[in-house]
Structures are given as C-alpha cells and as structure tokens.
Amino acid sequence: MPDRYMKVQRIEHGTVIDHILAGSAFDVLSVLGLSNDRSMSILINTQSKKGGKKDILKIEDVELSEQQANRVALVSPQATINIIVDGEVVKKFQAEAPKVVRGILTCSNPNCISNQNEPVVSEFKLGSDKTHRYVCTYCERDLVDVAKRVCS
Amino acid sequence: MRNVISVHDFSVEEINDVLDRAEGMVSIAKGEADSDLLKGKVLACIFFEPSTRTRLSFETAMNRLGGGVIGFAGTEATSVVKGETLADTIRMVSGYADAVVVRHPREGAARLATEFSDVPILNAGDGAGQHPTQTLLDLFTIRTEKGRLEGLNISLVGDLRYGRTAHSLALALAKLGNTINLVSPEGLEMPDEVVGYLKDAGMFGTACHSPEEVISNTDVLYVTRIQKERFPDPIEYERVAGIYRVDPALVSQGPEDLIVMHPLPRVNEITPEVDALPQAKYFVQAFNGVPVRMALLSMVIGGD
Numbered sequence: 001m002p003d004r005y006m007k008v009q010r011i012e013h014g015t016v017i018d019h020i021l022a023g024s025a026f027d028v029l030s031v032l033g034l035s036n037d038r039s040m041s042i043l044i045n046t047q048s049k050k051g052g053k054k055d056i057l058k059i060e061d062v063e064l065s066e067q068q069a070n071r072v073a074l075v076s077p078q079a080t081i082n083i084i085v086d087g088e089v090v091k092k093f094q095a096e097a098p099k100v101v102r103g104i105l106t107c108s109n110p111n112c113i114s115n116q117n118e119p120v121v122s123e124f125k126l127g128s129d130k131t132h133r134y135v136c137t138y139c140e141r142d143l144v145d146v147a148k149r150v151c152s
Numbered sequence: 153m154r155n156v157i158s159v160h161d162f163s164v165e166e167i168n169d170v171l172d173r174a175e176g177m178v179s180i181a182k183g184e185a186d187s188d189l190l191k192g193k194v195l196a197c198i199f200f201e202p203s204t205r206t207r208l209s210f211e212t213a214m215n216r217l218g219g220g221v222i223g224f225a226g227t228e229a230t231s232v233v234k235g236e237t238l239a240d241t242i243r244m245v246s247g248y249a250d251a252v253v254v255r256h257p258r259e260g261a262a263r264l265a266t267e268f269s270d271v272p273i274l275n276a277g278d279g280a281g282q283h284p285t286q287t288l289l290d291l292f293t294i295r296t297e298k299g300r301l302e303g304l305n306i307s308l309v310g311d312l313r314y315g316r317t318a319h320s321l322a323l324a325l326a327k328l329g330n331t332i333n334l335v336s337p338e339g340l341e342m343p344d345e346v347v348g349y350l351k352d353a354g355m356f357g358t359a360c361h362s363p364e365e366v367i368s369n370t371d372v373l374y375v376t377r378i379q380k381e382r383f384p385d386p387i388e389y390e391r392v393a394g395i396y397r398v399d400p401a402l403v404s405q406g407p408e409d410l411i412v413m414h415p416l417p418r419v420n421e422i423t424p425e426v427d428a429l430p431q432a433k434y435f436v437q438a439f440n441g442v443p444v445r446m447a448l449l450s451m452v453i454g455g456d
Binding site: 140 | 160
C-alpha cells in the first residue's frame with residue numbers, strides 16, 4: 001500500500017508503544033509527561049493481530065529509557081516498547097510495572113497527608129496480588145485514576 | 153526503634169506478645185501495684201483532633217509506669233494555627249520526649265511523623281485511617297472475655313465506611329483466624345480494599361444491612377458510632393443516624409455467651425438498658441486501653 005494511504009506513517013527515529021490497552025493512549029501520554037511540542041501519532045481502538053482492540057502511540061525523535069517506559073505499565077501493563085533507529089526496531093521490550101513509584105503521582109485520597117503542605121514525596125507500592133493496584137505508603141489507600149494523578 | 157503506626161505492621165506473634173504483656177500490666181493499671189519502669193521518661197501526647205479515652209488512657213498508662221507526660225489537645229494554642237507543618241511540629245516535639253503519641257485528622261499523618269522523629273511514634277488515629285492501639289485493646293478485650301482469639305464469629309455493626317476502628321479491627325481479627333460479618337447501612341459499607349483482604353484470607357462471613365440477620369451466629373457484636381464528623385454531607389448523615397439500636401431484645405437473640413463491644417463514645421447505638429446486662433463489655437473495653445497502652449509504651453520506650 002502506498003504510504004499516502006497508510007493510517008499513520010512509520011517513523012524513522014523514536015519510540016513506538018504498541019499493545020496499549022484500548023482507549024488508554026492518552027493516559028499513557030499523561031504518565032510519560034512529554035511536552036506538547038513533540039511530533040507524535042496516536043491510533044485508538046485499532047485492530048490487534050492478537051485479537052481485540054488496542055491503541056498505538058508513535059513518538060518521533062524520542063528514545064524512551066526503560067525507566068520512563070516502565071511508567072507506561074502504570075496504566076497499561078501489557079504495552080510493548082519499540083525503539084526505532086533509521087526505520088528499524090533496534091530494541092523491543094515490555095513495560096514492567098515499577099514496585100515503588102516515588103514523586104511522579106499524587107495520592108487520590110484528598111485527605112491523605114501527602115496531599116497537604118508537608119515536605120514529603122508521594123510514594124506508592126505495587127500490591128502483592130495480581131490486580132495491579134498501587135497502595136499509598138502514607139494513607140494505605142488504593143490509588144485510583146492513575147493517569148489523572150500525574151504531578152503537574 | 154519501634155513505631156506503632158498500622159495494624160498491618162504487626163505479625164500474629166507480635167500481637168500476642170503485646171496482649172501477654174498487657175495481661176501482666178492489669179494490676180498496675182488498676183493501681184493495685186506500683187511500677188517505676190518508665191521513671192524519668194517523658195511521653196508527648198499531641199492531639200490535633202478531640203479525644204477522651206485515647207488521650208486519657210495514654211496519659212494514665214505513662215503515669216502508672218512512673219513517667220511524665222507533655223502535650224496538647226486541640227491546636228488553638230499551638231504554632232499549628234500559624235501554619236506550622238506537621239513535619240516541623242514532630243521535629244520539635246521529638247526533641248522534648250522519649251516517644252510521641254499523635255492523633256491527626258489526615259490519613260497517613262503518623263506514618264509521615266516517623267520520617268521526622270528521632271523517637272518512636274504511636275498512632276492514636278489518623279483521620280479515617282488506622283487506629284492500631286484501639287485495635288489492640290479490642291483484641292485484648294475479646295481474648296480476656298472469650299478466652300481465645302481465633303475461630304470466633306465477629307459481627308461489626310454501624311459505619312464501616314468511615315469508622316477507622318472497624319477497618320483496623322477487621323484486618324487484625326481476620327489475620328488471627330476469625331470470621332467477620334459486616335452490618336452497615338446502605339452507602340456506609342466497608343471499603344473494597346478491606347473486604348478484598350477478608351475474602352483473600354478466607355475470613356469473610358456475610359455482609360448485610362440488619363444485625364438481626366447475624367445475631368444468632370455471633371460471638372462478638374462490635375457496634376460502632378455513625379461518625380457525624382466524617383460525613384461530607386449532613387443530609388447523608390441524617391439519613392443513617394440512629395438506624396441501628398442495640399437493645400436487650402436484640403441481645404437476647406444472640407448466644408448466651410455473646411459479648412457486646414463499642415469503642416465509645418456512643419450516641420444512641422446501644423440503649424442504656426443494655427449496660428446492666430452481663431453481655432455489655434464496652435466499659436471494661438475502655439479500661440483495657442490502659443494496660444494495653446502500658447504494654448506498648450514499655451516496649452517502645454523501655455526497650456523491653
């Protein structure tokens with residue numbers, strides 16, 4: 001198929017985040033905290049070869065580090081990260097949910113002490129079960145709506 | 153240094169250790185024996201929220217062990233009204249005392265306090281979060297009155313959403329091998345994370361809206377107050393206030409050796425007629441706060 005008919009063109013340099021949970025692409029963008037001047041493409045609810053729907057995010061001229069990429073797992077644990085150089089995939093790995101998240105999120109409990117004017121950094125620990133939930137170290141509540149909790 | 157922040161931090165062995173020590177403190181707590189175990193030590197009790205039992209029983213516990221107490225109840229006469237952070241207050245107070253008891257309206261406050269203190273922190277309630285010393289005295293009361301602390305059917309009644317004592321207690325009782333029934337008005341059900349824990353531990357009994365449904369199969373009826381101060385919406389409070397009333401008729405439907413507990417203060421959840429029944433244990437429970445807090449203070453300050 002000629003490139004001009006493709007939904008989204010391939011990128012020469014950058015990062016492609018594939019297999020994002022359908023409808024979560026904007027949440028992934030939120031947790032990555034990338035500036036608005038980046039060139040990027042977003043596919044939402046596109047067909048997955050593995051069946052079902054998925055989102056894809058292509059970010060030009062940015063190579064995400066593993067640490068950055070693992071933030072993606074906060075909202076979409078199944079996502080895969082592809083680093084593209086000169087049009088080729090040079091590195092591919094699955095985002096891994098961090099065991100501890102410090103500083104980048106705020107607690108969803110408005111009455112948590114970490115949301116007050118105190119000199120502390122927020123901290124969340126990955127629960128021991130398979131539900132992929134994060135628990136606030138301070139108030140011990142589950143973190144909800146993760147993408148909305150990214151520190152501005 | 154040992155802090156007492158959350159019931160999650162205690163293993164079953166540690167819980168039993170605290171309760172054993174508390175048993176040994178009862179005669180001192182009653183004033184029948186003397187102790188100078190903590191002579192020369194100072195306890196700071198800083199209460200950013202109202203409290204009667206917790207504060208007084210901590211102070212009594214420290215005095216009975218020969219130590220001294222400093223602190224405040226209410227923030228009106230402190231630098232908090234000038235905007236001082238909890239972190240700074242803790243840094244300062246921990247320099248004056250050998251341990252600090254904190255009650256604060258924000259969840260996680262006691263955990264935060266541990267990061268800024270050189271001495272042990274004891275959580276005396278953080279918002280709608282944890283209240284571990286209340287939990288330990290509840291466990292002590294159940295063990296003393298029932299003769300054991302496992303294999304019991306415990307029914308928690310009342311505000312299970314905002315009632316912090318109910319959260320801590322449910323988790324600890326499940327950890328010790330007791331089945332938990334949850335009785336609450338609609339909208340005030342136990343938070344999902346607590347219910348999830350009970351289910352995972354295989355200790356979830358039933359959840360319903362009426363104590364009559366569980367009373368015949370209950371060893372311990374633990375009643376809590378509907379806490380007006382925790383309600384964001386006064387209309388919502390009026391809807392559920394007074395919905396449960398434990399009276400002699402309800403108590404008579406339970407097993408003969410049923411016990412009725414309440415962390416107090418009560419409003420009208422338990423009628424005064426119940427007070428004279430042998431099942432009523434809530435004032436014994438309030439007294440038990442002293443030996444249990446003595447046990448904890450001896451452990452964290454005495455290095456015992």
